[in-house]
Amino acid sequence: MPDNLSRRGFLGLAAGGVAVSALAGCGFAPPSSSSSSNTSLTFRWWGGDARNKAYQKALQVFTQQTGIAVTTQFSGYDGYFDKLNTEFAGGNPPDIFQMDTALVSTYAAKGVLTDLSKYVPDTIHLDTLYPAVRAAGTVGGKPYGVPSGSGYAPILYDKTVLDQLKITPPADGWTWDDFSTITAEISKALGTGKYGALDSSFDDSGALQPWLRQRGKDLYTASGEVGFGPDELTEWFTYWAGLRKSGAITPPDLLANAGEASGTHPLIAGQIAMTTGWGLAQMQPLTPHTLDIVVVPRGKDGKTGQALSGGVLLCIPAKSRNPDGAAKLIDLFVSNPDAIKDMGIQRGFPPSDKALNLLMPSLGAADKRDVTYGQYVAQQVAKEGLPAAPTAPPGYQDVKTALDAAAKQIAFGKMTIADGVSQFFTTAKTALANAK
């Protein structure tokens, strides 16, 4: 356009550019702390309000003691791994980040995580943690993640409802037979439309895993195969089919709401009095009723079969700009007394006696209940001496889905137990083979 680019026209076109440069001050300039030196770190986690505050307080201790400035990046769980995957692909991951225990093997298999063995035991004092917890971040014998806390599979029950019905709450020594009796009793007392417990036949880590470990099996083997056979699964589905038939547990249509700790979960909605898969921390804030936890029923040999999970892990990407500093930060979670106190139970339940003893005096009643219970489980696990649970292999998500599908199709009466079992093993084996 050679003809008359008038002054007004030019100004009009330039307006956008001016608008951008005028705003350059706020949010448009690159962040100042993007230098790749040994004195700074970016630490990413997901968490609620309480965890964010607790971590930031603990990180102040870290900066004071090591001189490493930490840029904190936190968000909700939604989209967390979308963002992380984009950054890994783009070559710009955070220097250290919080990891879902179930995903560590997938990431480790892609070679994007740092093998932490060179930092153990000099920088990261891994031996402080309970032996059963240590295994949570180990893939193929190498530590790729360090558990920030400990977790376990409890049964959560509504104490208020049980008290109203004058039913004695289950005790820690209860068995699967007691579970049948007590849920039938609750169901009967509550009347129609309400049930003793959730149908947990689909729940892999919250119910099936302890059941399998009570029988000397596990969800997965150390080499990443399915850790149990058709016999165990048939027995499992048959047990729950019996409960379903007697009306002790929920009909399958109520399961649609059981996947989330929200007000529609049958326990909060008052449709059941017991559930697997959730702890006090997530559910208690949702209801004015008093909730309590008890260990998943014991097997015939009296074992709980509990596997301490790592809660969440801390991992260092292979492309971390300051892996040495990140390793020091991991050790802050493991062994720094001040930081342990600051973090409370926001990092998961204390994964060591050291952390437990430091925390106990300062906890509130509800947290204390959680922690005492966690301690009890940790003792049981140590006493039972079962091998640590292997980390979930890549493709575990499809196995989980296969179990869920088989359990629900059986519950809806669309499939016999035998068909469900064989469908599960076909799908699960293909999924694990494809993910390798």
Next chain:
Amino acid sequence: MTAPARRRIHWRAHTVLLLTLVVMIYPLVWLVGASFKPENQIFTTVSPLPLTFTLANYFSGWTATGTSFSVYLANSVTVSVCVVIGNLISCALAAYAFARLDFALRKMWFGLMLGTLMLPFQATLIPQYTIFYQLNWINTFLPLVVPYFLAYDAFFIFLMVQFIRGIPRELDEAAALDGAGHVRVFLTIIVPLLRPALITTGVLTFIWTFNDFLRQLVYLSDNSRYTVPLGLNSFIDKASGSSYGGMLAMSVVTLVPTVAVFLISQRRLVDGVANTGIK
């Protein structure tokens, strides 16, 4: 048809419409009602309106994520306004070129431009991230804003092309006879007539940018640079307990700017869409 019969049909239609309205508006009523309930009654009481009225969620929610919610609002408004400015300028220019100028391979370029509409966001996410990372733009608003100054939004270019095609060429020709070049024709003839389409573009761009989640999540990491959707997401964490009260209260706050923009421009928005041939 007699008068009473017509009235009866009227009533029936109204009843259906009202019932539909109730179904559509119930979630909003629930949201606003729940934001005034104490935390432990949000999911346990059936009534959508609070039995115990409290403002606590608003006070706690405003500061709950460690950064004040006004920071998120300011960031969201900054990003949205910049994107609106960028889209208006660049899309109008690009649309003028496609509708009025004759240049080599115009049809092919137009086809390619429309083709970008078919690309899902996920397909370009990682290449885009890599480019912006090389430019050292990560954790700034630049990746969210700059593309829109380069006519990135093919949908609105298309919308305006359709609109400009509806403006009689005689107007351009008359101006050209009076000695106006392309710049003057664009600024004095096309832009004033394009107003309905510009308003549609502005409003939709604002609302879509204000509500966008994934793009902002990927590019912004620092909490002081978070936008409203990222701030809201921080309330929800399935592992360590969620603060639903604060989140619901802040959701209500978040609705205010978008609803306000929509209400103010509602009539013109409809005009704009109706006149572009996109129906």
